Amino acid sequence: MTSLRQHLQRRRLADFFILLLALVVVWQIASWLVGDEIVVSPAETIAQIGVLYRRPTFWGHFDATLLAFAYAASITIVLGLGLGISLGISRAAYDTCEPLLMALASLPKVTLYPVILMFFGVGFSAKVVFGVLHGVVPITLFTMNAVRNMPAIYARVARLHRLSARDRVLHMLIPAVLPEIFSGLRLGLSVTLLGVVLGEMFASTRGLGSMLMGAIGLADFRTVAAVTFMLIVLATLLSSVMLWLDRRLHHGAK
Amino acid sequence: MAVPQPVGVLPEIHAECRDLVRNFGGIAGGHVIEAMGPITLEIRRGEFFSVIGPSGCGKSTFMDVLAGLTPPTSGTVTFEGLPVRGTVPDGVGAVFQEDASLPWLNVWDNVAFSLRHDGTDPAEIKRRVDEAVAFMGLRQFAKAYPNQLSGGMRQRTCIARTMVMRPRMILLDEPFAALDAQTRLLMGDELLRLWRETGATVVLITHALDEAVMLSDRIGAMSARPGRFLDIVETGWPRERDSSILARAEVGAVSSRLWGVLREESQKALDQSGRLAAAREGS
Structure with a gap:
């Protein structure tokens, strides 16, 4: 059993590296075909990351993005789960809010930019709000759908064992819908990061997004490629950590 | 282990239903579905009572009302002398079909x-x-x-x-419905062992005639919807029993009496579901 699991883990790891290698090869071919000035090659991107790491200003931008993301992620999780659970519990609230949230999910958040800037100005708050705006809708939607579709038998078990309202939420509802919540969190936190970076691009002078805009303005495609690559790695790491946590917490339910 | 009732002493009533009715729907002038009732029944302390009836006759609704999981539309349920109305009383346990x-x-x-x-x-x-x-x-x-x-x-x-x-009373709603025939027999033996050793009153909801006959002291046969008890059969089995009781000749007599009641009701239930399907297709 253990050896089979180890074999599957090794196979999964091997598949991941094969996919990674294939992506690098495609990237390199695209760079040869289109030109190194537009599609910077993988090797030069990595070299540029090395250059950025040695620049003292880079770490200021990097820390600013991480800090804004930490704030945005915390607010997004609390708000998304709170809204999702409250709206999911009540059928009337679900029926009323679900179409509105779906509409909000498909709305390009950039259209709300002027409003956010008017309220929060240029700086830290605006990019946090922009991140929250991106992440809170998918987390709320996933959570409320999970709560709404929770198997009715769990509610009967809760009534049978006379659980208090608090225990129903903490020990029945949340564990029962946690796999779906984690799917929402994975998606929601990825787009929260996207929202923070977008916020930095247009409403901040600090952070990786702002750095990216500066590089675009100077036609410094190597820095653009390096920062984009770092953001992809950051988002992938975030998603992998969430997946790992999901499996750790829920290995029995799968 | 529960002590057998001495001759001449009336068995103690553990739970009681009086004119119990449960309907569904009817909100804002909508169609009312009469799920079960009126039911009047006394469940004795320490007995193994099975409820058998055709599909959709309200057996599970009866269990839900008895357990306090859903309130009755009218009538009363009492457990150990206290009224049960939409809240599971202390001392009642249940196992569901799902x-x-x-x-x-x-x-x-x-x-x-x-x-x-x-x-x-x-x-x-x-x-x-x-x-x-x-x-x-x-x-x-x-x-x-x-x-x-x-x-x-x-x-x-x-x-x-x-x-x-x-629990002093255990309600089981078709707990073995999803299991194969052999496993059901073995689980039935386990259930009898549990019943003997805990001394609890057991109410089993089932649609399997052989299961009801093998396990029970008394079996209530229900009509098609709205479910009412048409006959209550006392099996007279000894308390120490298991699935081997199925080999006894008396099992046939009990089964035959119950089937006599259930056959017509099962046909009615089939007709009801056929009419429902036709109405759905027509609408």
Whole structure:
């Protein structure tokens, strides 16, 4: 059993590296075909990351993005789960809010930019709000759908064992819908990061997004490629950590 | 183990239903579905009572009302002399037809679930859960998760979760419906053992005639919807019994009497479901 699991883990790891290698090869071919000035090659991107790491200003931008993301992620999780659970519990609230949230999910958040800037100005708050705006809708939607579709038998078990309202939420509802919540969190936190970076691009002078805009303005495609690559790695790491946590917490339910 | 009733002494009434009716729908002038009733029934302390009837006759609704999981439309239910109305009374446990094991908890934690929310002392929880897990033959699987168990084992986990609460009345709603015939017989033996050793009153809802006949002291045969008791048959089986009782000649007589009542009702239930399907197609 253990050896089979180890074999599957090794196979999964091997598949991941094969996919990674294939992506690098495609990237390199695209760079040869289109030109190194537009599609910077993988090797030069990595070299540029090395250059950025040695620049003292880079770490200021990097820390600013991480800090804004930490704030945005915390607010997004609390708000998304709170809204999702409250709206999911009540059928009337679900029926009323679900179409509105779906509409909000498909709305390009950039259209709300002027409003956010008017309220929060240029700086830290605006990019946090922009991140929250991106992440809170998918987390709320996933959570409320999970709560709404929770198997009715769990509610009967809760009534049978006379659980208090608090225990129903903490020990029945949340564990029962946690796999779906984690799917929402994975998606929601990825787009929260996207929202923070977008916020930095247009409403901040600090952070990786702002750095990216500066590089675009100077036609410094190597820095653009390096920062984009770092953001992809950051988002992938975030998603992998969430997946790992999901499996750790829920290995029995799968 | 419960003491057999001495001759001449009336058995003690454990739960009682008087003119019990449960309807569904009818909100804002909508169509009312009469699920069951009126039902008047006395369930004796320590007996094994089975409810049998055609599909959709309101057996599960009867259990829900008896357990306090849903309130009756009219009529009364009492358990140990106290009224039951939409809240599960202390001393009543239930096992459902659906798999009610909690997939995020292992077997041991599933069994401990109810006690942990009951303010029971941790040492007492450990003692009772270990005992119930061993009783249901799950000791080897205590750390396994429900998805690693067979349907029968998951149902045993749910029975153990009910058992640790030490209920004085256990209600079982077709707990073995999803199991194969052989496993059902074996689970029936386990259930009889549980009933004997706990001394609890057991009310079993089933649609399997042989299961009801093999397990019960009394069997209530229900009509097609709205379900009412048409006949209550006393089997007269000894308390010490198991699935081998099926070989006895009297089993045939009990089955035949029940089938005599149920045959026409099952046909009515079939006609009802056919009419419902036709109405759905027509609308």
